[in-house]
Amino acid sequence: MAAAGTALPVTALPVPLSGRFKGSFAYFTIKDRLPQILTRTIDTLHRHKNEFFEEHGEKGVEAEKRAISFLSKLRNELQTDKPVTPLEDELPDATLWNQYLDYQRNLSNGNGGPSWFQSPWLYVECYMYRRIHAALAQNPPIDNFDVFKEGKAQNFFESQGAIIALCTYFQELLKNIKDLDEKQLQEEFLKLLQVSLWGNKCDLSFSAGEDSSQKSSPLQCLEDMVPFVLVNDMEKLWSLLKNAKNRKTDKCKVRVDIILDNAGFELVSDFVLADFLLSSKLADEVHFHGKSIPWYVSDTTKNDFNWTIKQLQAANHMWMSRCGINWEGNLKKGIWVYHDHMFWTLPHDFSSMAEVAPDLYADLQKSNLLLFKGDLNYRKLTGDRKWEHTVPFHQALNKFHPAPLCSLRTLKSDTQVGLKPGQAEQIQASEPEWMISGKYGVVQFDPAL
Numbered sequence: 001m002a003a004a005g006t007a008l009p010v011t012a013l014p015v016p017l018s019g020r021f022k023g024s025f026a027y028f029t030i031k032d033r034l035p036q037i038l039t040r041t042i043d044t045l046h047r048h049k050n051e052f053f054e055e056h057g058e059k060g061v062e063a064e065k066r067a068i069s070f071l072s073k074l075r076n077e078l079q080t081d082k083p084v085t086p087l088e089d090e091l092p093d094a095t096l097w098n099q100y101l102d103y104q105r106n107l108s109n110g111n112g113g114p115s116w117f118q119s120p121w122l123y124v125e126c127y128m129y130r131r132i133h134a135a136l137a138q139n140p141p142i143d144n145f146d147v148f149k150e151g152k153a154q155n156f157f158e159s160q161g162a163i164i165a166l167c168t169y170f171q172e173l174l175k176n177i178k179d180l181d182e183k184q185l186q187e188e189f190l191k192l193l194q195v196s197l198w199g200n201k202c203d204l205s206f207s208a209g210e211d212s213s214q215k216s217s218p219l220q221c222l223e224d225m226v227p228f229v230l231v232n233d234m235e236k237l238w239s240l241l242k243n244a245k246n247r248k249t250d251k252c253k254v255r256v257d258i259i260l261d262n263a264g265f266e267l268v269s270d271f272v273l274a275d276f277l278l279s280s281k282l283a284d285e286v287h288f289h290g291k292s293i294p295w296y297v298s299d300t301t302k303n304d305f306n307w308t309i310k311q312l313q314a315a316n317h318m319w320m321s322r323c324g325i326n327w328e329g330n331l332k333k334g335i336w337v338y339h340d341h342m343f344w345t346l347p348h349d350f351s352s353m354a355e356v357a358p359d360l361y362a363d364l365q366k367s368n369l370l371l372f373k374g375d376l377n378y379r380k381l382t383g384d385r386k387w388e389h390t391v392p393f394h395q396a397l398n399k400f401h402p403a404p405l406c407s408l409r410t411l412k413s414d415t416q417v418g419l420k421p422g423q424a425e426q427i428q429a430s431e432p433e434w435m436i437s438g439k440y441g442v443v444q445f446d447p448a449l
């Protein structure tokens with residue numbers, strides 16, 4: 001290991017986080033949280049048995065039984081640290097997954113091959129969600145059932161108060177946005193950016209599916225939260241967007257991409273930020289990237305994306321419904337675009353995107369700014385490795401630089417780069433859980449090449 005503050009040569013990547021490090025967060029996640037998530041998934045299927053029967057008759061119940069036994073087997077494999085097995089379904093990404101397993105086998109040469117506790121945490125955790133997907137997808141007629149849907153909807157409804165507060169604030173802001181001077185516009189931008197950052201506290205895989213909705217008004221305590229933003233590049237984002245706007249010609253549009261994380265309150269906070277970027281003319285187009293299969297319990301799929309906008313539209317609250325109507329309009333006009341790409345639900349970290357998904361990499365290169373939401377995206381940006389905390393973010397990205405990018409992430413797993421010398425040690429001394437409590441956040445920017 002290099003001394004703190006010394007940049008490692010790019011070739012010397014630190015080891016990935018893994019359940020083999022007993023007592024680490026990865027270890028406890030694999031030992032406790034992942035089995036809990038599987039148990040909840042099985043319970044959810046049980047609870048929907050009658051619904052499956054009503055919809056599909058005996059065939060639905062049979063499919064539910066098969067899915068449950070597949071999931072119970074999976075839980076047993078995990079808890080007894082069995083080898084990771086190839087996928088046996090014929091879904092479009094199966095070959096890539098199986099190639100990745102071969103790659104992991106080669107890496108662990110002589111060390112017994114990939115298994116739940118011995119392999120990289122990122123790999124086995126993603127693999128679990130892919131197998132949950134297979135449990136359903138392989139079992140028609142319940143193949144389109146999203147086992148996490150209920151939890152995502154519940155998070156949305158339980159965050160209703162916070163959503164109303166945010167939509168109301170935003171619609172009031174829109175009334176006089178044209179009259180704001182640059183400084184006021186900047187203030188509003190910084191506020192909504194922080195709401196989107198702290199919106200990331202609300203994910204469900206972290207709490208193993210238990211309630212994690214946004215209860216209080218998201219705008220009230222922003223100032224008190226500033227000391228908890230460990231890397232604060234917010235001003236850099238503002239400069240980038242302002243410069244892009246000033247340099248803009250009719251032909252070249254300013255495009256911002258948001259690589260989404262969780263549905264529920266977080267998604268609404270991302271929508272508000274996206275609307276602000278267009279309404280303030282800082283951007284002309286916002287592209288959203290969601291997941292093509294249910295993922296990490298609360299991540300946004302196309303269904304969640306459309307459902308959320310419909311719910312807002314239909315809400316019995318003037319400003320909520322105004323937001324929903326405007327946002328559907330943005331999609332129709334093509335100034336908001338939803339994408340999903342298989343790559344986001346593969347086990348690869350983003351340093352291999354250019355090779356594994358060159359089409360996606362090329363698309364991201366068209367953007368002026370990529371906003372990566374959440375903890376899992378941060379893990380994939382930095383390769384989920386045991387980095388020294390002072391290693392520069394640019395280095396941890398390991399050549400992933402499609403466009404200027406920024407991570408908006410609350411810390412929920414034990415990896416963090418780009419801190420000042422001594423910063424990590426200082427927090428660690430008083431708060432040993434600082435990397436996993438979700439109490440701290442980063443707005444961490446990399447200007448690309």
Ligand SMILES: O=P(O)(O)OC[C@H]1O[C@](O)(CO)[C@@H](O)[C@@H]1O
Nearest residue numbers: 203205206374375376377412413
């Ligand atoms: O929704 P997010 O912010 O990506 O968080 C996902 C959570 O799942 C985890 O992968 C834990 O299993 C953590 O990294 C994080 O707590």
Ligand SMILES: [Mn+2]
Nearest residue numbers: 203261262296
């Ligand atoms: Mn998530």
